[in-house]
Amino acid sequence: xxxxxxxxxxxxxxxxxxxxxxxxxxxxxxxxxxxxxxxxxxxxxxxxxxxxxxxxxxxxxxxxxxxxxxxxxxxxxxxxxxxxxxxxxxxxxxxxxxxxxxxxxxxxxxxxxxxxxxxxxxxxxxxxxxxxxxxxxxxxxxxxxxxxxxxxxxxxxxxxxxxxxxxxxxxxxxxxxxxxxxxxxxxxxxxxxxxxxxxxxxxxxxxxxxxxxxxxxxxxxxxxxxxxxxxxxxxxxxxxxxxxxxxxxxxxxxxxxxxxxxxxxxxxxxxxxxxxxxxxx
Numbered sequence: 001x002x003x004x005x006x007x008x009x010x011x012x013x014x015x016x017x018x019x020x021x022x023x024x025x026x027x028x029x030x031x032x033x034x035x036x037x038x039x040x041x042x043x044x045x046x047x048x049x050x051x052x053x054x055x056x057x058x059x060x061x062x063x064x065x066x067x068x069x070x071x072x073x074x075x076x077x078x079x080x081x082x083x084x085x086x087x088x089x090x091x092x093x094x095x096x097x098x099x100x101x102x103x104x105x106x107x108x109x110x111x112x113x114x115x116x117x118x119x120x121x122x123x124x125x126x127x128x129x130x131x132x133x134x135x136x137x138x139x140x141x142x143x144x145x146x147x148x149x150x151x152x153x154x155x156x157x158x159x160x161x162x163x164x165x166x167x168x169x170x171x172x173x174x175x176x177x178x179x180x181x182x183x184x185x186x187x188x189x190x191x192x193x194x195x196x197x198x199x200x201x202x203x204x205x206x207x208x209x210x211x212x213x214x215x216x217x218x219x220x221x222x223x224x225x226x227x228x229x230x231x232x233x234x235x236x237x238x239x240x241x242x243x244x245x246x247x248x249x250x251x252x253x254x255x256x257x258x259x260x261x262x263x264x265x266x267x268x269x270x271x272x273x274x275x276x277x278x279x280x281x
Contacts, residue, residue, distance in 0.1 A: 087099070
């Protein structure tokens with residue numbers, strides 16, 4: 001095989017399983033012509049593997065146009081989502097203030113890759129929305145979005161803030177600030193923030209919205225709103241992780257072993273669901 005792929009590996013390991021699968025699939029796509037040449041070559045026909053059932057199925061798949069069309073669709077969907085996961089697991093800056101916007105951008109990118117043909121991505125969006133609503137979407141993400149000045153002022157200008165963002169923000173506020181007096185003070189101070197009054201309206205503060213991290217921005221320009229500043233720094237300093245998804249893969253590895261490698265996908269998913277949720281008791 002390496003003769004036909006110019007000595008390049010198809011499997012490209014990454015730090016986590018999600019990028020590994022995506023990069024490997026991308027490698028397959030880049031080697032599409034070479035892989036098809038492989039299964040049509042005399043070397044392949046003379047190889048004993050080509051005469052086995054698995055070899056015949058492999059050749060059938062690699063020359064199938066539908067398989068490569070599915071690969072392209074998977075790459076179009078997976079690319080934007082991988083970028084979100086990379087941001088979540090990144091070590092450069094806390095992603096709490098960016099996750100909400102990142103998911104919206106990912107969906108926009110997926111839609112654009114299919115040229116707005118809803119039929120091609122509506123089922124994908126249903127899966128994304130279900131996972132986002134049931135597992136990933138939390139009031140913290142909405143609060144982080146509102147308290148990220150680089151995004152907040154753009155949304156205010158463009159009037160693109162959805163009601164669920166405000167609902168999430170207030171839910172987070174009630175959860176993290178038990179003192180009603182402090183909540184009222186934060187509400188008053190938020191008005192100054194939204195109107196860019198005082199330090200928030202300085203030219204330096206405006207320039208820093210897209211340059212500095214949200215936490216640093218609040219530390220530097222939030223002194224006239226001390227209660228809101230403290231709340232913003234607390235929220236925006238929180239970290240995110242895709243470890244919950246990675247734990248699912250660990251469960252898959254435990255169940256899908258060498259002795260049980262012929263499980264149907266539906267049964268495998270059911271077993272993983274049961275085993276994973278038993279640990280939540």
